[in-house]
Amino acid sequence: MSKYILRRLMLMIPVLIGVTFLVYFIISLTPGDPAAMILGNGATEEAVVQLREDMGLNDPVIVQYGNYMKDLFTGDMGTSYSTGKAVSGEIGQRFPNTFKLTVSAIILSVLISIPIGVVSATRQYSLFDNVGMIVALVGISMPSFWVGLILIIAFSLNLGWFPSGGMDGIMSLILPAFTLAIASTASITRTTRSSMLEVIRQDYIDTAKAKGVSANVVIRKHALKNALIPAITVIGLEFGVLLGGAVLTETVFSWPGIGRLMVESIQRKDTPMVLGCIIVFAVAFSLVNLLIDILYSFIDPRIKANYK
Amino acid sequence: MSAKVETLSAEELLKTKKRSQSADVWKRLKRSKTAVLGIVLIAMFLGMALFAPVIADYEGEALKLNVKERLEGPSANHIFGTDEFGRDIFARVVYGTRISLFVGIISVSIALSIGGFLGAIAGYYGGKIDNAIMRVLDVILAVPTILLAITIVASLGASMMNLMIAVGISNIPGFARIVRASVLSVKDQEFIEAAKAIGAKDHIIIMKHVLPNSMAPIIVYATLKVATAIMATASLSFIGLGVQPPTPEWGSMLAGGRAYIRDQMYIVMYPGLAIVLTVLSLNLIGDGLRDALDPKLK
Numbered sequence: 253m254s255k256y257i258l259r260r261l262m263l264m265i266p267v268l269i270g271v272t273f274l275v276y277f278i279i280s281l282t283p284g285d286p287a288a289m290i291l292g293n294g295a296t297e298e299a300v301v302q303l304r305e306d307m308g309l310n311d312p313v314i315v316q317y318g319n320y321m322k323d324l325f326t327g328d329m330g331t332s333y334s335t336g337k338a339v340s341g342e343i344g345q346r347f348p349n350t351f352k353l354t355v356s357a358i359i360l361s362v363l364i365s366i367p368i369g370v371v372s373a374t375r376q377y378s379l380f381d382n383v384g385m386i387v388a389l390v391g392i393s394m395p396s397f398w399v400g401l402i403l404i405i406a407f408s409l410n411l412g413w414f415p416s417g418g419m420d421g422i423m424s425l426i427l428p429a430f431t432l433a434i435a436s437t438a439s440i441t442r443t444t445r446s447s448m449l450e451v452i453r454q455d456y457i458d459t460a461k462a463k464g465v466s467a468n469v470v471i472r473k474h475a476l477k478n479a480l481i482p483a484i485t486v487i488g489l490e491f492g493v494l495l496g497g498a499v500l501t502e503t504v505f506s507w508p509g510i511g512r513l514m515v516e517s518i519q520r521k522d523t524p525m526v527l528g529c530i531i532v533f534a535v536a537f538s539l540v541n542l543l544i545d546i547l548y549s550f551i552d553p554r555i556k557a558n559y560k
Numbered sequence: 561m562s563a564k565v566e567t568l569s570a571e572e573l574l575k576t577k578k579r580s581q582s583a584d585v586w587k588r589l590k591r592s593k594t595a596v597l598g599i600v601l602i603a604m605f606l607g608m609a610l611f612a613p614v615i616a617d618y619e620g621e622a623l624k625l626n627v628k629e630r631l632e633g634p635s636a637n638h639i640f641g642t643d644e645f646g647r648d649i650f651a652r653v654v655y656g657t658r659i660s661l662f663v664g665i666i667s668v669s670i671a672l673s674i675g676g677f678l679g680a681i682a683g684y685y686g687g688k689i690d691n692a693i694m695r696v697l698d699v700i701l702a703v704p705t706i707l708l709a710i711t712i713v714a715s716l717g718a719s720m721m722n723l724m725i726a727v728g729i730s731n732i733p734g735f736a737r738i739v740r741a742s743v744l745s746v747k748d749q750e751f752i753e754a755a756k757a758i759g760a761k762d763h764i765i766i767m768k769h770v771l772p773n774s775m776a777p778i779i780v781y782a783t784l785k786v787a788t789a790i791m792a793t794a795s796l797s798f799i800g801l802g803v804q805p806p807t808p809e810w811g812s813m814l815a816g817g818r819a820y821i822r823d824q825m826y827i828v829m830y831p832g833l834a835i836v837l838t839v840l841s842l843n844l845i846g847d848g849l850r851d852a853l854d855p856k857l858k
Binding site for chain 2 (some may be wrong): 495501
């Protein structure tokens with residue numbers, strides 16, 4: 253087992269190097285001279301040239317990337333162009349908020365979607381199933397930022413139950429977490445349903461039923477356990493969608509996370525901050541997928557057996 | 561003489577078979593009520609996009625500032641009301657259809673052509689080429705799609721062109737994977753071997769024999785991806801990184817109307833509904849197509 257985890261961790265390294273390089277390269281295409289931007293309009297030509305040299309902006313991109321990575325390993329992500337503070341400090345402060353939001357959303361989606369998916373599958377083509385699947389499809393088709401606005405109108409401006417934005421206690425978490433959860437709830441429901449449908453047609457389900465195992469136990473122990481694997485894959489993939497959705501949801505609800513930080517930094521042309529945010533997002537996404545892969549081996553003994 | 565007659569009839573036979581195949585899919589697609597609903601909806605939006613100039617006046621209603629009539633609720637004159645600049649929201653929603661469908665289709669075409677090319681090569685040749693291409697694409701996949709698109713636009717600058725490039729590029733790995741899988745599923749079949757045996761060149765085999773026979777999953781995927789591309793377009797425009805105002809784009813209309821939701825909720829209602837219905841219709845068609853093309857469900 254530990255061999256498997258180690259192998260997976262090793263495989264992650266080249267991907268992470270690739271990701272950081274890709275992102276660094278894309279961001280380095282940004283037009284404009286950061287040195288001139290930092291120094292402002294009054295700066296002399298010489299000062300700009302000097303700063304460019306000091307910042308290493310005259311080096312080839314690959315050298316700049318190397319230096320960036322060297323610093324990154326010591327936890328240094330550079331300094332913000334607009335505030336002059338350390339990027340890592342700002343991100344460190346904001347990251348827990350994004351973490352809180354996305355984890356609440358994923359827990360919410362799993363709690364709603366798995367039971368609905370299971371019931372839909374066991375009662376295929378029933379009213380519950382039909383309505384459930386239509387609602388799920390509509391859920392996938394709704395942009396999160398729009399849902400957020402509608403929820404603000406309904407529950408905050410009209411009913412006054414929740415605050416319309418900001419981060420202040422558990423009440424302020426509910427609307428953004430729900431907004432963020434909608435799309436992933438819908439797609440996890442659909443996947444759970446279709447994989448359950450496949451599993452309950454297997455012979456071993458008939459065998460279990462024939463043995464006289466109660467319908468409940470058959471669904472829970474024999475069917476759901478096997479149907480969970482595709483569902484978990486989707487949960488991992490949905491986490492990526494969720495991180496992207498966090499950018500929008502945080503913007504709508506003025507949630508002080510790294511998604512909003514990234515949007516603000518893009519508007520301020522604060523390149524090191526944008527770079528830091530996107531790298532944190534990508535690393536978080538890779539880690540979650542690693543976690544999911546490890547989770548598989550706990551759920552599916554066949555995978556574990558491969559690495560004994 | 562008799563040989564000529566025979567080849568003709570064989571060709572004819574092939575033709576009828578081909579026609580009946582797509583007719584068959586169409587027949588099964590029509591059986592699904594939800595797919596038909598999707599087709600009707602998307603036909604409506606396509607009609608709106610095509611006949612936008614007949615439905616509403618671009619310069620006069622969708623763009624012209626009219627401070628006297630700003631923030632008016634829905635009325636006979638402005639059935640969806642007016643926005644913060646007094647522009648007719650209905651006209652803007654109608655013209656927004658053009659932008660959304662255009663950007664959605666073009667960005668998927670970019671992703672399909674580049675991703676399809678890479679996927680076909682990776683699947684057909686296999687081995688080292690396959691490995692190299694797929695590892696590079698794995699790296700792109702490690703960044704969530706919408707975040708990659710945001711990064712690209714942030715660096716290239718916000719415009720409709722860059723938006724299409726960004727959404728297109730970030731969808732390349734998905735298309736490469738699906739095309740590769742389709743190619744792998746047909747490349748070892750006998751008719752490919754036969755084509756190789758008569759000395760057909762690789763690119764001819766890929767274009768004429770492999771791809772046409774592995775189209776089904778690609779069509780389904782592309783349909784669903786136009787839906788997500790439209791969603792991505794609206795999302796990026798919402799945070800100011802897509803189509804720029806005053807161009808009527810649904811996402812940027814929502815961003816503009818955000819400040820007025822307390823008293824004028826209709827401002828964000830209609831552009832949002834337009835996004836939901838367009839995306840929904842494509843998802844319905846995609847789902848319907850998947851079932852119709854699935855030989856197991858025949």
